[in-house]
Amino acid sequence: MLVSLCLDLRETNIRGPDTVAYQHITAEQRAQIDILLSQGKSRAQIARILGRARSTISREIGRNCGPDLSYGFPHADRLARHRRQFRRVGVLETNEPLRQRVWQDLQKGWSPEQVAGRMTIDGSQQRVSCRTIYRYLRRVETADKSRLKTLPRPPRKRRKTTRQPIRWGLPFGKKHVRERPPNAQLRSEPGHWEGDTLISKTGRPAVVVYVDRYSRFTLARKIDATGTAPLISSSRKALAGIKKQKRHSITLDNGVEFSNHRGLKRAVRMDIYFCDPKSPWQRPTVENTNGLIRHYLTKRMNLHLVSQKHLNRVIRSLNERPRKCLNWRTPAEVFG
Numbered sequence: 001m002l003v004s005l006c007l008d009l010r011e012t013n014i015r016g017p018d019t020v021a022y023q024h025i026t027a028e029q030r031a032q033i034d035i036l037l038s039q040g041k042s043r044a045q046i047a048r049i050l051g052r053a054r055s056t057i058s059r060e061i062g063r064n065c066g067p068d069l070s071y072g073f074p075h076a077d078r079l080a081r082h083r084r085q086f087r088r089v090g091v092l093e094t095n096e097p098l099r100q101r102v103w104q105d106l107q108k109g110w111s112p113e114q115v116a117g118r119m120t121i122d123g124s125q126q127r128v129s130c131r132t133i134y135r136y137l138r139r140v141e142t143a144d145k146s147r148l149k150t151l152p153r154p155p156r157k158r159r160k161t162t163r164q165p166i167r168w169g170l171p172f173g174k175k176h177v178r179e180r181p182p183n184a185q186l187r188s189e190p191g192h193w194e195g196d197t198l199i200s201k202t203g204r205p206a207v208v209v210y211v212d213r214y215s216r217f218t219l220a221r222k223i224d225a226t227g228t229a230p231l232i233s234s235s236r237k238a239l240a241g242i243k244k245q246k247r248h249s250i251t252l253d254n255g256v257e258f259s260n261h262r263g264l265k266r267a268v269r270m271d272i273y274f275c276d277p278k279s280p281w282q283r284p285t286v287e288n289t290n291g292l293i294r295h296y297l298t299k300r301m302n303l304h305l306v307s308q309k310h311l312n313r314v315i316r317s318l319n320e321r322p323r324k325c326l327n328w329r330t331p332a333e334v335f336g
Contacts, residue, residue, distance in 0.1 A: 025052075025060050027077050033060065034073035091128060092136040098126045102133060109295065110321055112137070117328035174261065174274045177251055177282050184249055190214040190335055191246040193270070194286035197223070197231070197257055198293065198303060205257050206303030207311065208234050209293065210250065211286045216323055217335035218289055220315045222308050228260035236267045246335075249273060251283055292318055 025033075029050055036046045043061065047054040063083075064076035092099045105115040112133035119127045184192035193210045200206040204226050210219045221238035223230050239247065249271045252258045258274075265272050275282035296314045297303060319332040326334050 025056070025080070030060070030064075030076050030080070031073045033057065034071060034076070037061075037071055090132065090136055090139070092132065093139075095126065098128060099136075102128065102136075106133075108321065109317055113324065114322050114328070117324060118322040121328050174254075175272065177273050177275050180249060180251065180273050184213065184251075187213050189248075190217070191248040193250045194283045195235075195250050195252045195258075196283065196286045196290060197255065198290060198297065199299075200303035201300055202302060202304065204304075205231065206306075207293075207297075208238065209286060209289060210235070210238060211289045212246070212331070212335060213251075213285050215331045215334035216285060216289070216326065217331040218315050218318050220293070220311055222303075222306070222311060228257065228263065231257050232260065232264050232267045235264060239268050239270075244269075251275065253280070253283065289318070 029052075032050060033046055036049065041049070043057045044054050047057045050057070060076070061071050064079045065071045066075050092102060102115055105118070106112070110118075112130040115133060116128060116130040180192070183189045190212050192213045194213060195208065195210045197205040198207040198209060205223050208221055208223055208231055211217070219238045219242075221234040223234045247268070247270050250264075250268065251273045252261070253275050254277050258264065261272050261274075280287050293314060296317075297306060297311075319335075320330050322328045322330050
């Protein structure tokens with residue numbers, strides 16, 4: 001079969017598809033490369049005919065050429081088979097304790113980068129890079145996909161948006177976000193919070209979320225009913241255990257749920273500032289945290305049916321997750 005394929009290729013130049021998903025060069029393709037090189041084809045021309053990337057063809061020729069730097073099918077295929085047979089075994093495939101630790105951290109919802117970064121500050125003698133973890137996951141993905149279900153979702157493709165100029169200001173009595181103290185703007189001390197609500201599929205606020213700008217420490221509380229009074233009550237309960245030294249300000253959006261901001265200010269005893277309308281980028285910390293929470297509590301989920309106990313477990317997992325912006329420390333460790 002291989003001989004007939006080679007003869008057919010000598011007589012006709014059959015073009016392959018323009019692009020294909022990456023896979024290893026096969027024996028048949030090595031025979032094609034040998035024939036096309038003997039016909040004087042360039043590497044770029046061979047890549048187009050086989051539907052492969054030019055770098056793939058160049059790497060194949062460079063790896064499997066003979067002692068005289070010429071490329072021949074029998075020798076190239078023999079080298080490739082030998083390399084595949086005696087490929088280097090990854091450290092996670094041979095080191096059981098290290099592999100178990102990596103899997104335990106991944107099952108907490110940590111990314112491979114967070115797993116590797118945390119090892120650098122834990123003083124662990126055995127460390128592994130995030131690239132090694134990714135390579136290992138790609139190898140085991142086809143064998144055991146069930147173990148990958150707890151991994152964080154891949155980042156979604158961001159839509160290209162343009163920020164429209166704000167043509168209106170804040171209602172009378174609201175402090176603008178630009179009036180916050182310098183420590184809040186620079187994230188130089190804990191106690192300056194950003195707040196938001198998570199919407200249930202019923203269209204009603206179900207959870208109020210507060211995130212410390214300095215440490216990314218998160219608090220969340222269920223809202224038992226609609227209206228501003230239940231939100232104020234839930235906010236007071238969420239912030240009840242926070243010391244006075246870490247209760248300086250809250251930055252909110254202009255949602256109707258925060259319309260009674262004077263009552264909220266009296267309840268939590270903190271200054272309250274507001275962003276411009278339709279400007280979520282002025283509260284980036286809580287917006288990012290909402291995305292992390294949505295990994296556990298999806299938009300299709302009725303948040304009214306989620307217990308406060310389950311919500312506390314979700315928030316605890318986020319507060320115990322190392323962050324790159326915190327030098328791989330956790331929000332709980334930084335907040336104190």
